[in-house]
Amino acid sequence: MSRLIVHLLPLMLPFLLYGLYIWHVKRSGKDGPEATPWFWLAAIGMVLMILSFVVYGAFFGETLGDYAPARFEDGRVVPGRIGQ
Structure with missing residues (x-):
């Protein structure tokens, strides 16, 4: 759920700021803009969302290596791990 929020918030941010x-x-009491710039709001939101994917992948991405699943060994469970 937190990943969903992390990636959808940048998409929604331009719309929230415009609101x-x-x-x-x-x-x-002033007159607002005559038309809502939907295209530009969506384009800026998409760029921010793509940047969030890049930043998340660069700094919080998966570690490289082979996955060794959890196994039952000598009467106890050995947790899975990612090895080199």
């Missing part, structure tokens, strides 16, 4: 901007403009 705060519109709320602030309406609250101050």
